[in-house]
Amino acid sequence: MLKIQALEDLVTELARLPGVGPKSAERLAYHILRSSDTKAEALASAIMRVKSEVKECRKCFNYTVHDECYYCQASERTDHIICVVEEPSAIERIEQSRVFKGRYHVLHGAIAPLLGVTPQKLKIQPLVNRVKAGFEEGSKSPKIDEIIFALDADLEGDTTILYISEQLNSFPIKMSRLAQGIPIGSGMTYLDERTLGSALQNRVEIGSYSSFDRG
């Protein structure tokens, strides 16, 4: 009990954020209280601005302030490969690797029936439509050659890949998923057995290489 309603409310709101426990919410609230009016206003207005300005790209559902997102607008990227991700934040990670130069599609989640996340709640149909449009007679939409699934390596991710690949199996497209294996820089000792098993099954011949341009 902080005895001050406004402070308690702020602690409550901060504690709703992921990874922020009651103790650190309290620390953050006191920090905000101590900080200048300008700084507190900057934070509050940044929160409001992000909610009012940012919307979903009409093509790929990534976040954007325009009709289409940065990666859908970029003219130098290939239209023929789509990388499917769960969340827009994954796009940042992939871009940092500088390996992928195609387009994206954001599902905004993965199939999880127990949590009420059915395929209909995700941007799966728009993805199917995107692929379909490219194969229509006389279509101006780009023809998709490959779909890369860059989803979380868990049950929900696997289910989602299975579901979407079934939706798309009538189209002549290559579908792939991220390799599972030893994280670079990581030692054998700390590797769990499932990752190790997957790394063994997907072992790569020494001297060979793979690239996105092989297709």
Next chain:
Amino acid sequence: MLKIQALEDLVTELARLPGVGPKSAERLAYHILRSSDTKAEALASAIMRVKSEVKECRKCFNYTVHDECYYCQASERTDHIICVVEEPSAIERIEQSRVFKGRYHVLHGAIAPLLGVTPQKLKIQPLVNRVKAGFEEGSKSPKIDEIIFALDADLEGDTTILYISEQLNSFPIKMSRLAQGIPIGSGMTYLDERTLGSALQNRVEIGSYSSFDRG
């Protein structure tokens, strides 16, 4: 680079908070973006409200929405002992221990000349005035018997205690500080040598006890 200014700005503002690194700022920003408008507004308005409503108690400089804070207003507390703390958040900790029933005084920091925190920047003079007022002829202000320093156990805390005790040494008051010793529930193994040294010097005879009422 998130390619969206509003999102970048929010990440920047969140990363200014203590204990929030760039990665977790990004995670929080995406969480806020995904959350409902109502929830984002609740957070933003809680930030603004805490800044506009909360001010410092005119007596002890604790946070309050009134002229005087909860603990200065509470009639059942003794007026004769003041517990001096660095930050208002310390008051919560002390209250949780249920051991102290006097008044508080918040310095809003500790003396740190290298960081530019001089005694004049802290609420030290108002504390001296509070004590002084009680000893004035025919004064209605409460006479202070004891000052307890509940400051951080570091150089700044020690300096501050020394400075204030010199300011107050002309008054017939007892001054004390929190005991330093083994934290309850902690083992000997992990104790640093300074704490252990202090705990040894301040060893307590078995069977004896101390209480705030002994004075």
